[in-house]
Each structure stands twice: as structure tokens, then as C-alpha cells.
Amino acid sequence: MVLDRSAVLLVGVCAGAAIGFSFIGHSDSAQSTVIAASCTAAKPLGIDRTPEVAAALQCAAPAQRQLLGTLKKGDPVRVAVFGDSFGDGVAFGLQQQLTRKTGYDVLKYSQPATGFTRYKRLNLETRAAEQLGEGPIDIAVISFGANDAQGIITDKGEYAALMGPKWQDQIGIRLDRFVALLRRHHAMVYWVGLPRMRETGLDKDVGAINDFYARRMDALGVPFIDTRPVASDAKGQYAAYLNDPATGKRTLVREGDGIHMSMTGYKWITHGLSERIRGYVEATRKIDAAKTAPVAAVGQ
Numbered sequence: 001m002v003l004d005r006s007a008v009l010l011v012g013v014c015a016g017a018a019i020g021f022s023f024i025g026h027s028d029s030a031q032s033t034v035i036a037a038s039c040t041a042a043k044p045l046g047i048d049r050t051p052e053v054a055a056a057l058q059c060a061a062p063a064q065r066q067l068l069g070t071l072k073k074g075d076p077v078r079v080a081v082f083g084d085s086f087g088d089g090v091a092f093g094l095q096q097q098l099t100r101k102t103g104y105d106v107l108k109y110s111q112p113a114t115g116f117t118r119y120k121r122l123n124l125e126t127r128a129a130e131q132l133g134e135g136p137i138d139i140a141v142i143s144f145g146a147n148d149a150q151g152i153i154t155d156k157g158e159y160a161a162l163m164g165p166k167w168q169d170q171i172g173i174r175l176d177r178f179v180a181l182l183r184r185h186h187a188m189v190y191w192v193g194l195p196r197m198r199e200t201g202l203d204k205d206v207g208a209i210n211d212f213y214a215r216r217m218d219a220l221g222v223p224f225i226d227t228r229p230v231a232s233d234a235k236g237q238y239a240a241y242l243n244d245p246a247t248g249k250r251t252l253v254r255e256g257d258g259i260h261m262s263m264t265g266y267k268w269i270t271h272g273l274s275e276r277i278r279g280y281v282e283a284t285r286k287i288d289a290a291k292t293a294p295v296a297a298v299g300q
Helices: 006-010 051-056 064-073 085-097 124-132 165-184 200-220 263-291
Strands: 033-035 077-083 104-108 139-143 188-192 241-243 250-252 294-296
Touching (some): 051 263, 064 263, 077 124, 077 165, 124 165, 139 165, 139 263, 188 200
Parallel strands (some): 077 104
8 A cells, every 4th residue: 555645735726727728729829839738737636546656747746846857858867766675676676667778877775784773873864964065965765663663762862762762752853854855855755664574573673663664754755665465365364375466476575585576576576666756757758748738829
């Protein structure tokens, strides 16, 4: 399931979109042509349209100005991936599907053995700021959690048990700041959740963390990609092997540690996200094309 209340948070239609299309002349108009408004008129949200695409068609995506600039220059769309060792796999999966040849540049900024509970080892916000510098990014993908199944010492020096109120307050603040950092670089942000774990206790903890991160991203308007349906068996349980939906062939999708995906598994769980990213980029590309499309003007 993808949490898409972001449809509400992404909307804020740019000025002139509706006005520009309210005064278009008929095709047989004898009037001179004018440049169309910055946006195309958005169609009603359909079941096959994600919130970011719907917002893009209304010039309402917060990151759209950055992406429009990238597309106008003909540069590859920069997709920055942040995470732990699972994030490494997510970056690999996206690199296989969003290739340079098709106009993308997937940048791996993930680092194993890190997480939002491990700031004494590595402050993720400081590290991301160093990695990005002043450069722009078009899309950011985040995937943490496997290393976060532990209590923490808060910024105030207090112990906070895993998933307790203090833990949620402190980790929530860090999540908010991290997303805000990426948005300052004008990125469209996504979060990729974790699949089920083989070990029962870890699966319970990671599931709780997953759900907490999903709720936090929902509140921030960040699409959360739930990988559990894709990486689980018909009963929704952990499975090392699954049938390939295209061929029906039994396929290894998990590593032997019961935590990580196989390389094939990472491609499976990032397939839907890569399609969402393509949809968002193409919707924005249409808006860019509409800026220079001549249309007939109504006479004064």
C-alpha cells in the first residue's frame, strides 16, 4: 500500500494555469497565436495517476521548478538515494531501471550500518548536507530502518526505549529535519519501506518502525513505498523465493541473512517506484512543452 494523502499536501495550483486555458479560442479562430500558460489544464485524478503526477499537471509539485530547469537544459534527471545497506540495494535497483540512456543519473549516497538511531556514529543530516553541497537534485529516495531497531540517547541526554514516546519524538524530529534538508535542495522526496524480516522478533520491531516512518512521511506529504506486498508470499509472510510475475519462474529474492533483498529482489521492489518517477518526470515534461505551444487567442 502507498500512503497518498500527499495528494492533498502537494496541491497548491500555480497562478495562471486555469486562467490561461479559460480564454483559448476555437480552432478556426482568425486571431494571432499566443504562448500557452505555464501549465496544462489538469484532468481529474484517475485511479492510475499518483498524487505527484496530479500535482505536476497543476504545476503544484513543490520540486517542479528544479525539475523543469533540468529538463529544459537537457540534463539527466538526478535521483539521489539515501539509506543504509538496504539503501545501497535500492540505489542498485533504480540504477538498473532509470538508466543514463533513458535520461537519469542515480546517485548512491547511502552508507551501510547507519540510521536515525545511530547519530553518535554518523549524523545523517550533516552527512547528507556534505554530500549534496550546494548542488541541486531533482528526486530524493530515502530508505532506512533495519539498524533503527534499538533504543537511543536523545539530544537531551535521556534514554529512550525503542518506539516509546521519547523515541518517537526524537526520531520524528530527525526525520522532519532530514526531509526538510532535501526539500531545500528542491527535491521531490520518496521513502522506500522495508520488507518483512525472516526472524520473528526483528520482523516485529522493523514492522513497527516501518509503520512509524510511514505515518511520519504521510504527515509530511512524502509518498511512502510499502515493499511488503511485493516481497511477501500469498499469505503476506516472509519468503526467500517468489514466482516471477512475468515468467512464473521460482526466483530467489532475499539474501541468506533474512534481512536484505537479492539483487533481483531489489529490482522487484523498486520497479513501482521507478514507474512513479518516470510518470512524474513525463508529466513535468508535458508542462515544459506546453509553455511554448502556440494556441489561438480570443480577440480583445
